[in-house]
Amino acid sequence: xxxxxxxxxxxxxxxxxxxxxxxxxxxxxxxxxxxxxxxxxxxxxxxxxxxxxxxxxxxxxxxxxxxxxxxxxxxxxxxxxxxxxxxxxxxxxxxxxxxxxxxxxxxxxxxxxxxxxxxxxxxxxxxxxxxxxxxxxxxxxxxxxxxxxxxxxxxxxxxxxxxxxxxxxxxxxxxxxxxxxxxxxxxxxxxxxxxxxxxxxxxxxxxxxxxxxxxxxxxxxxxxxxxxxxxxxxxxxxxxxxxxxxxxxxxxxxxxxxxxxxxxxxxxxxxxxxxxxxxxxxxxxxxxxxxxxxxxxxxxxxxxxxxxxxxxxxxxxxxxxxxxxxxxxxxxxxxxxxxxxxxxxxxxxxxxxxxxxxxxxxxxxxxxxxxxxxxxxxxxxxxxxxxxxx
Amino acid sequence: xxxxxxxxxxxxxxxxxxxxxxxxxxxxxxxxxxxxxxxxxxxxxxxxxxxxxxxxxxxxxxxxxxxxxxxxxxxxxxxxxxxxxxxxxxxxxxxxxxxxxxxxxxxxxxxxxxxxxxxxxxxxxxxxxxxxxxxxxxxxxxxxxxxxxxxxxxxxxxxxxxxxxxxxxxxxxxxxxxxxxxxxxxxxxxxxxxxxxxxxxxxxxxxxxxxxxxxxxxxxxxxxxxxxxxxxxxxxxxxxxxxxxxxxxxxxxxxxxxxxxxxxxxxxxxxxxxxxxxxxxxxxxxxxxxxxxxxxxxxxxxxxxxxxxxxxxxxxxxxxxxxxxxxxxxxxxxxxxxxxxxxxxxxxxxxxxxxxxxxxxxxxxxxxxxxxxxxxxxxxxxxxxxxxxx
Numbered sequence: 001x002x003x004x005x006x007x008x009x010x011x012x013x014x015x016x017x018x019x020x021x022x023x024x025x026x027x028x029x030x031x032x033x034x035x036x037x038x039x040x041x042x043x044x045x046x047x048x049x050x051x052x053x054x055x056x057x058x059x060x061x062x063x064x065x066x067x068x069x070x071x072x073x074x075x076x077x078x079x080x081x082x083x084x085x086x087x088x089x090x091x092x093x094x095x096x097x098x099x100x101x102x103x104x105x106x107x108x109x110x111x112x113x114x115x116x117x118x119x120x121x122x123x124x125x126x127x128x129x130x131x132x133x134x135x136x137x138x139x140x141x142x143x144x145x146x147x148x149x150x151x152x153x154x155x156x157x158x159x160x161x162x163x164x165x166x167x168x169x170x171x172x173x174x175x176x177x178x179x180x181x182x183x184x185x186x187x188x189x190x191x192x193x194x195x196x197x198x199x200x201x202x203x204x205x206x207x208x209x210x211x212x213x214x215x216x217x218x219x220x221x222x223x224x225x226x227x228x229x230x231x232x233x234x235x236x237x238x239x240x241x242x243x244x245x246x247x248x249x250x251x252x253x254x255x256x257x258x259x260x261x262x263x264x265x266x267x268x269x270x271x272x273x274x275x276x277x278x279x280x281x282x283x284x285x286x287x288x289x290x291x292x293x294x295x296x297x298x299x300x301x302x303x304x305x306x307x308x309x310x311x312x313x314x315x316x317x318x319x320x321x322x323x324x325x326x327x328x329x330x331x332x333x334x335x336x337x338x339x340x341x342x343x344x345x346x347x348x349x350x351x352x353x354x355x356x357x358x359x360x361x362x363x364x365x366x367x368x369x370x371x372x373x374x375x376x377x378x379x380x381x382x383x384x385x386x387x388x389x390x
Numbered sequence: 391x392x393x394x395x396x397x398x399x400x401x402x403x404x405x406x407x408x409x410x411x412x413x414x415x416x417x418x419x420x421x422x423x424x425x426x427x428x429x430x431x432x433x434x435x436x437x438x439x440x441x442x443x444x445x446x447x448x449x450x451x452x453x454x455x456x457x458x459x460x461x462x463x464x465x466x467x468x469x470x471x472x473x474x475x476x477x478x479x480x481x482x483x484x485x486x487x488x489x490x491x492x493x494x495x496x497x498x499x500x501x502x503x504x505x506x507x508x509x510x511x512x513x514x515x516x517x518x519x520x521x522x523x524x525x526x527x528x529x530x531x532x533x534x535x536x537x538x539x540x541x542x543x544x545x546x547x548x549x550x551x552x553x554x555x556x557x558x559x560x561x562x563x564x565x566x567x568x569x570x571x572x573x574x575x576x577x578x579x580x581x582x583x584x585x586x587x588x589x590x591x592x593x594x595x596x597x598x599x600x601x602x603x604x605x606x607x608x609x610x611x612x613x614x615x616x617x618x619x620x621x622x623x624x625x626x627x628x629x630x631x632x633x634x635x636x637x638x639x640x641x642x643x644x645x646x647x648x649x650x651x652x653x654x655x656x657x658x659x660x661x662x663x664x665x666x667x668x669x670x671x672x673x674x675x676x677x678x679x680x681x682x683x684x685x686x687x688x689x690x691x692x693x694x695x696x697x698x699x700x701x702x703x704x705x706x707x708x709x710x711x712x713x714x715x716x717x718x719x720x721x722x723x724x725x726x727x728x729x730x731x732x733x734x735x736x737x738x739x740x741x742x743x744x745x746x747x748x749x750x751x752x753x754x755x756x757x758x759x760x761x762x763x764x765x766x767x768x769x770x771x772x773x774x775x776x777x778x779x780x
Contacts, residue, residue, distance in 0.1 A: 054624055107559060301692065302754070366687055
């Protein structure tokens with residue numbers, strides 16, 4: 001299976017499709033459906049035993065979006081629609097605080113446990129609403145998707161709106177809100193159609209990423225910089241997250257493809273290349289979680305662990321980069337990360353991927369789901385790669 | 391070198407003393423002294439290169455206390471007093487917010503970067519003031535130690551005072567504030583003399599730890615419980631921190647020795663025993679960072695790493711437990727943890743211990759100092775063991 005021939009591509013497409021439908025979907029469903037309270041349970045041990053009944057608000061939105069996306073693009077299975085709708089309805093019943101902002105962590109019945117400073121819950125709820133709008137043609141969900149998107153960008157990009165984690169002594173801006181704004185706008189646009197708002201936000205975030213985070217002089221994509229792109233020579237400022245930057249790279253390539261913009265192809269490929277070279281572990285294979293831009297020790301002591309999500313994002317990014325450029329190194333990297341990931345993350349017994357490996361690929365915790373890992377990054381990779389190989 | 395004979399004890403005492411004075415103190419001093427702004431620099435790479443000039447407020451208080459304690463109990467070196475005073479003065483010049491609470495993270499010049507919800511900065515500043523009071527006989531520092539102690543306990547133990555991390559849906563109380571209240575009261579008492587306030591707080595915290603956190607039915611010391619000691623059957627509620635509980639155990643044993651209270655000897659030895667059995671890694675040696683009380687996977691993916699501080703605390707706790715009971719298992723555990731720790735954490739080239747190892751003892755990051763690791767746990771262990779073997 002490799003990207004260099006049409007037959008290899010079709011074989012690969014079949015592998016991703018089969019893994020999605022016969023290995024990953026059956027691990028999560030119907031197991032995660034909460035018949036009692038609605039929404040999704042997701043804190044599962046390796047064999048699918050529920051070990052925490054709490055619910056992540058991210059997971060509710062992400063799992064609903066993923067199910068509805070499979071319904072909208074792959075196969076119109078009534079269960080997928082019903083489950084996706086249940087996730088969205090659970091969010092509107094339980095996940096909003098009185099100030100209109102969303103919580104982060106709920107009990108099984110939907111009582112709030114924790115709210116965060118930041119507003120990623122809103123972005124995942126927005127795409128779930130967009131998926132439901134497309135699946136049902138009910139215009140209320142399109143309207144809610146737009147409202148939640150606006151709430152997400154207002155919260156993230158209005159100076160002084162979000163309570164700061166640090167004082168204003170050393171202000172920092174992050175890649176995270178910019179890449180998530182792009183991906184959220186893209187996902188909503190795909191489901192409810194074009195709207196100038198989305199493209200304006202995508203333009204702005206692409207420009208800011210290129211201007212402030214992509215550093216040609218250092219061949220790096222920064223994770224956090226000063227308000228004018230300055231590198232802050234302290235632990236936090238120097239810490240880069242190659243997997244995150246690779247995920248951002250494929251959002252850029254997605255936009256390049258949508259707009260047929262070769263300049264954006266170059267930008268996305270550059271972000272992938274810089275981050276791959278910084279992040280790929282030459283000794284054990286796989287992608288490091290954190291690196292220091294100057295090669296100093298990273299303060300996060302688990303910096304060299306291999307997480308499931310950067311590997312999924314790298315499989316997508318290398319595939320897209322190859323499809324858009326036919327450059328040999330991207331096919332090679334795709335093979336490397338595909339092979340390493342399926343060898344180390346796959347649970348051959350119970351299906352789905354493990355989430356957290358040590359540097360050498362040994363399993364650290366066999367959890368299949370928790371407040372961060374659910375039915376999202378892995379199935380999204382399998383689905384997205386099928387789309388690009390289709 | 392073992393605890394079972396007087397000659398073994400003297401040999402061990404000499405080893406700890408030499409390591410402290412010839413290996414650990416020279417790594418940190420005069421390197422960490424900030425001649426320009428006062429206080430301590432502490433973010434060092436393995437070889438002592440400064441890789442971040444920021445200052446931890448914890449580190450300022452802890453390093454000042456440690457230096458002043460060496461001055462007060464070991465040798466009256468003028469440098470130690472001058473450096474300790476410089477740390478305390480830096481705190482009073484820079485580390486207090488306008489509301490009287492202390493910051494957590496400062497720039498080198500002392501500008502605030504971050505304040506936390508919780509108030510451990512205050513506890514470490516309090517013991518530094520007490521150390522300075524004893525070293526100088528200047529009564530202002532004793533007064534400030536008491537004020538800071540009161541601020542620490544008021545903040546931690548007044549219902550509703552600390553901004554909550556979670557909603558009140560599932561309230562939790564922690565071992566942390568209770569054990570630190572005990573240790574802080576003990577350290578201040580040692581330096582400025584007895585005071586009923588300290589003993590009242592120690593009594594209260596000992597009682598709460600025994601009643602709510604030490605569970606004989608499960609043979610465990612819990613890290614967080616419900617407000618009446620309930621085990622909360624979710625990731626956070628089930629996660630135990632054996633190294634933390636072992637540290638708490640020696641604070642209890644210290645109090646047992648001070649009060650000549652055999653009931654407290656039993657309590658401390660029980661806490662040590664439960665936590666050792668849960669925390670010691672039978673396969674690779676060393677103490678796991680986190681475990682799940684019911685044996686489920688832990689949500690923290692770096693749960694099986696070996697950190698320097700729990701190993702220092704376990705060396706102290708096993709030594710104290712043996713000295714107080716002469717029970718063979720404590721001598722055996724002391725040997726085990728002493729041998730494993732010095733073999734894996736010691737930097738044979740540059741001195742001092744590394745802080746963060748993988749489960750199998752390989753170094754994860756070679757940092758010697760950061761916002762959490764400074765001149766504290768390791769020299770405190772060496773000093774405390776000398777005292778108990780003296």
